[in-house]
Amino acid sequence: MLRTFIHPLSITALVAFIIAVLMAVYPTETLHSSLRGLSIWWEVLFPALFPFFVISELLLGFGIVHFFGKLLDPLMRPLFRLPGIGGFVVTMGYISGYPVGARLTAQLYAQRLINRTEGERLVAFTTTSDPIFLIGAVAVGFFHNAxxxxxxxxxxxxxxxxxxxxxxxxxxxSDSALAGTASLPRPQKLIRRSRITIALKAMHEARLLDGRGLGQLLQDSVQSALRLMIVVGGLVVxxxxxxxxxxxxxxxxxxxEALRLLFSLLGLPAPLADAGINGLFEVTLGAKAAGAAGTGLMHQVAIAAWVLSWGGLSVxxxxxxLLSRTDLRYKPFLLARLVHGLLAxxxxxxLWGWLAPIH
Structure with a gap:
């Protein structure tokens, strides 16, 4: 009987009820926080992510993803046990930041270019901050130190x-020997053929398989990107x-307060706890708090690296x-975020001894 009352869904419902009560008690603060989240989405996330979402859809439709998949297959398989097509996701994920890597992974999985295990591997390490946010917002904006x-x-x-x-x-x-069109064919008669030729052929075949004209492809790409941006905006708010x-x-x-006690036991500056708690929920708030902590630059950068790598519950x-639309599981991603945060x-x-900023 007790298990019925402590079911995760029951806990979630209780938390939702408490938050609803708090929203009724603090209506002004609720409105202001909603507007703040909407401002972040409209002024930062929408212009930063929307073009990448549209372009990624176009690249898939044109078969360019398949082209890079053929080229990168010999590199991706020995390193990450992934088909070469994952190299495109890695590149786009690292350049454009979260959640682009997960979006592309879900698309590849939906097209059966990767299996579930490969998709979970891929989304686990392609969910990163984009360089513009890391350098411009965090290093320059929050730390005031490029x-x-x-x-x-x-x-x-x-x-x-x-x-x-x-x-x-x-x-x-559970690795697949072949993952859709992303795996590199290796019959003996093709050993001497240029890899570029094979990649171009794969791109042409993918384009024919898609079959949409430029106008339809662009329209579908914009509509899909807008739907995803609305979901992202709703979650941010x-x-x-x-x-x-x-x-x-x-x-x-x-x-x-609990984290301050833990940090004290570990010999870390207690004021960093505020940055850690803020970063637990939201990247921007956590990185901003890390830059303002005033506990020593090395420790502040370390907690900022944790915040960026964990990603925040909003991310x-x-x-x-995105994963809920597929069979890809969230748990491997969660464990990977925890490990990434600690490693970062x-x-x-x-690395501080080699890359520490000169005062």
Missing amino acids: AVAPVLAAAHYGGGFLVGLLMRYHERG FFSVVMEMLTHAGLVAALS HAQIAS AGLVYA
């Missing part, structure tokens, strides 16, 4: 690369309100929303 960008980038993206290497051991027995309500309920302060909700923070300390 010199921290090299060590922060090395820790964040280096940690992602290490997660990719670790994820190659995820369900090794929702978590902005949730964060505000939890702050007024005193939960954020309680979590910060997690976006990824979970550790890499800051390991």
Whole structure:
């Protein structure tokens, strides 16, 4: 009987009810936090992500993804146990930031170009911050010190690369010998053929298989990107309100106090706890708090690297929303984020002697 009352759905319903009550108690704060989340979506996320979503759809329709898949197959398989087509997702994910990697992974899975295990491996290490946000917003905007960008980038993206290497051991027995059109054919008569020729042929075949004209493809790409952006915007606004309500309920302060105690036991500056708790929920708030912590630059950069690599529950909700349309599981992604955060923070300390900014 007790298990019935502590079912995860029951806990979720209770939390939702509490937040609804808090929203009724603090209507002004609810409105302001909603507007703040909407502003972040419209002024930052929409212009940053929408073009990448449209372009990714176009590249899939034109078969360019298949072209890169053929070229990168010999590199991706030995490193990450992924078909070469995953190299395109890695590139786009690292350039354009979360949640583009998950979006492309879900598309490849829907087209049966990768299997479930490969999709879970891929989304686990392609969910990263984009370089513009890392350098412009975090290093320059929050730390007011562009010199921290090299060590922060090395820790964040280096940690992602290490997660990719670790994820190659995820369900090794379920690897597919061929993953749709993404695998490189290796009959003996083709050994001497130019890899470029094979890649161009794959791109042409994919374009014929798609069959949509340029006008229809562009229309479909814009519509699909808009639908996804609305989902992203809704989640950003929702978590902005949730964060505000939890702050007024005193939960954020309680979590910060507990984390301060843990940091003290670990020998870390206690004021970093605020950045850690803010980053637990939302990347921008956590990175901003890290830049203003004033506990020593090395520790501040380390917690910022953790925040960027963890991604915040807002990003997690976006990824979970994308994965819910497929058979890809959220748990491997969650574990990968935890590992990525720890690796990134550790890499800051390991690399600080070589990449530390000059004062």
